[in-house]
Amino acid sequence: MSDNDFPYPLMARALILGDRETVGRMTREGLDQGLDPKAIIFKGLIPGMDVVGEKFRRNEYYVPQVLLSARAMYAGLDLLKPLITASATSGYLGTVVIGTAQGDLHDIGKNLVAMMLEGAGFKVFNLGRDVAPETFVQAVREHHATIVGISALMTTTMPAMKRTIDALAAAGFRDRVRVMVGGAPVTQAFADEIGADGYAKDSTLAVVKAKELAGAAAPARP
Amino acid sequence: MPGRGWELIRRVQAEPLVFDGGYGTMLFAAGLVDGACPELWNDTRPDIVRGIHRAYFEAGSDFVETNTFGGTRLKLDAYKLGDRTRELNEKGVRLAREVCPPGGYVAGSIGPTSHIVEPYGDVTEAELFENFREQAEALAEGGVDLFAVETMMYPEEALAAIRACKAVTDLPVMTTMFFQYEELHDRDRTMWGESPPEVAQKLLAGGADVVGMNCGRGPDRAIVIIREMRAVTPVALIAYPNAGLPITRGGRVTYELGPEEMVRDYPGLLDAGANIVGACCGSTPEHIRRIAEVVRARRGR
Ligand code: B1M
Numbered sequence: 001m002s003d004n005d006f007p008y009p010l011m012a013r014a015l016i017l018g019d020r021e022t023v024g025r026m027t028r029e030g031l032d033q034g035l036d037p038k039a040i041i042f043k044g045l046i047p048g049m050d051v052v053g054e055k056f057r058r059n060e061y062y063v064p065q066v067l068l069s070a071r072a073m074y075a076g077l078d079l080l081k082p083l084i085t086a087s088a089t090s091g092y093l094g095t096v097v098i099g100t101a102q103g104d105l106h107d108i109g110k111n112l113v114a115m116m117l118e119g120a121g122f123k124v125f126n127l128g129r130d131v132a133p134e135t136f137v138q139a140v141r142e143h144h145a146t147i148v149g150i151s152a153l154m155t156t157t158m159p160a161m162k163r164t165i166d167a168l169a170a171a172g173f174r175d176r177v178r179v180m181v182g183g184a185p186v187t188q189a190f191a192d193e194i195g196a197d198g199y200a201k202d203s204t205l206a207v208v209k210a211k212e213l214a215g216a217a218a219p220a221r222p
Numbered sequence: 223m224p225g226r227g228w229e230l231i232r233r234v235q236a237e238p239l240v241f242d243g244g245y246g247t248m249l250f251a252a253g254l255v256d257g258a259c260p261e262l263w264n265d266t267r268p269d270i271v272r273g274i275h276r277a278y279f280e281a282g283s284d285f286v287e288t289n290t291f292g293g294t295r296l297k298l299d300a301y302k303l304g305d306r307t308r309e310l311n312e313k314g315v316r317l318a319r320e321v322c323p324p325g326g327y328v329a330g331s332i333g334p335t336s337h338i339v340e341p342y343g344d345v346t347e348a349e350l351f352e353n354f355r356e357q358a359e360a361l362a363e364g365g366v367d368l369f370a371v372e373t374m375m376y377p378e379e380a381l382a383a384i385r386a387c388k389a390v391t392d393l394p395v396m397t398t399m400f401f402q403y404e405e406l407h408d409r410d411r412t413m414w415g416e417s418p419p420e421v422a423q424k425l426l427a428g429g430a431d432v433v434g435m436n437c438g439r440g441p442d443r444a445i446v447i448i449r450e451m452r453a454v455t456p457v458a459l460i461a462y463p464n465a466g467l468p469i470t471r472g473g474r475v476t477y478e479l480g481p482e483e484m485v486r487d488y489p490g491l492l493d494a495g496a497n498i499v500g501a502c503c504g505s506t507p508e509h510i511r512r513i514a515e516v517v518r519a520r521r522g523r
Contacts, residue, residue, distance in 0.1 A: 059404045062415035063376070067342040103256050105336045130300065132257055155468040156475045160256060190470075 015048030018068030020075035027076040094214035098149035099131030101160040106153035133167035162194040178213035227368030241500025242278035259301040281507040282514025285327035315364025329370040330361030354386035396432040418450040434460035441487035452495030465504030477504025485512035
């Protein structure tokens with residue numbers, strides 16, 4: 001079966017329903033048929049997750065449904081991730097350290113962004129939630145990151161994004177890394193105000209933005 | 223004299239009562255920095271915590287809550303303070319007790335763990351229960367009159383907390399949940415999708431003695447939520463909303479509503495059926511002073 005015949009919409013639908021068995025099975029079937037792992041991600045998983053996001057925004061889905069769909073997405077992604085990194089001939093697109101701003105415990109959206117960046121071919125270090133500015137700095141140093149991703153879901157934790165950028169500058173990393181911010185209350189205007197290099201509204205755009213920033217970033221040291 | 227929670231529950235049948243206002247706002251103003259543990263101040267800055275309780279009592283609160291919102295082991299572990307769970311909760315109660323006037327009461331605050339229960343998240347219901355049981359026991363031993371299980375995001379967690387409180391003492395339990403306003407549908411729902419009447423019924427079935435809302439948005443939404451709950455239950459209802467929405471400007475967070483603007487909705491909130499009113503994030507003793515004026519005027523009627 002060729003890529004054109006693969007039932008991607010069925011796969012997306014299973015993901016939307018949070019059916020991780022089906023997503024996992026179809027991922028294996030796709031791989032058996034020789035499909036490109038990236039095609040499975042971008043034609044099956046991501047369109048499904050986009051619908052989930054839209055349903056959530058329309059209050060048709062609530063948190064439990066989003067979490068079940070995210071789990072279903074992992075069922076596919078976990079199989080695909082090793083293949084993407086192995087097949088990457090030109091190496092990673094860049095090294096990302098990503099985390100939720102200090103004081104903020106929301107990580108669902110940030111994890112989706114991290115998954116998609118991995119899927120797209122970035123090396124991603126996910127620092128988790130409630131990440132202190134110093135922890136971001138430490139991770140940049142340790143992993144020679146080229147991109148720092150900060151997520152915040154509360155207006156009350158947005159100031160911590162600025163403190164993180166300030167800490168990166170104080171550590172002398174500001175020229176070496178590009179900072180991308182996101183999360184529901186964050187806007188392009190806020191990103192500009194705090195001196196971030198990029199903002200993305202959702203995880204699909206986060207991939208686009210990260211690629212753009214990777215092009216602009218200084219090359220990672222080996 | 224601790225343990226007088228049932229007296230409060232009887233009083234509230236006859237007249238409206240005033241709860242307190244925000245703690246985060248006051249602690250940050252006193253120098254708590256981001257990333258620091260607020261409950262640790264029960265040990266290291268007792269003067270400040272006590273001062274906040276006193277300010278609320280002086281402003282007209284009939285009862286205040288302890289500075290133990292994040293006092294579960296799961297929460298304290300994030301600061302590597304899990305081993306001090308009992309101590310920080312007990313100390314928290316003592317600080318409120320020390321400034322509680324005769325006729326006043328102290329509610330032991332129990333907030334969410336910020337973990338989600340299986341199968342969606344990473345904790346089991348048994349773990350949640352055990353966390354709340356440990357905290358409730360420490361609060362009871364410290365000498366609270368009742369419990370304020372508050373800002374709960376999803377019903378399983380609230381129910382686990384209620385069960386835990388009831389397992390360690392027979393003190394009354396107030397339980398409030400966090401609602402978000404869905405602009406698209408002009409309605410209020412929990413983050414798990416329940417409506418105010420569903421929440422009231424679930425929490426009461428779970429053993430809560432007073433139910434209601436806190437945090438969330440401002441008093442305008444509290445009115446709607448309380449009215450909807452009132453339609454399905456005769457029990458005492460409580461509302462302590464935020465001082466409107468938070469506003470971030472230049473790295474600082476403030477809230478929309480000053481005391482003057484916020485209090486305008488309180489007659490409406492009492493009319494909707496609230497028996498206990500207070501305020502949450504962004505509010506100060508001055509907010510409570512204005513709210514208490516409204517409540518006292520009602521009592522005179
Ligand atoms: C690096 O570059 C990038 C680029 C793009 C990026 C990016 C980074 N990060 C995200 N994106 C973008 O891509 C993602 C995918 O498209 C998107 O990510 P999102 O994260 O936006 O979208 C996710 C896929 C789904 N969205 C979410 O996961 C958030 C959903 C809501 C319902 C939510 C949840 C789930 C939770 N919560 Co909370 N919670 C709410 C949220 C209300 C809502 N309806 O949105 C919100 C965010 N919560 C709020 C609050 C107040 C709270 N919550 C709290 C707790 C929780 C739970 C733990 C129960 C849970 C989080 C579980 C978890 N592990 O993440 C508490 C805070 C804990 C803390 N210190 O952080 C608590 C304070 C409640 C309490 N009293 O305890 C509100 C914040 C208000 C404010 N001040 O701004 C809130 C808006 C609800 C509301 N309507 O008022 C984009 O934004």
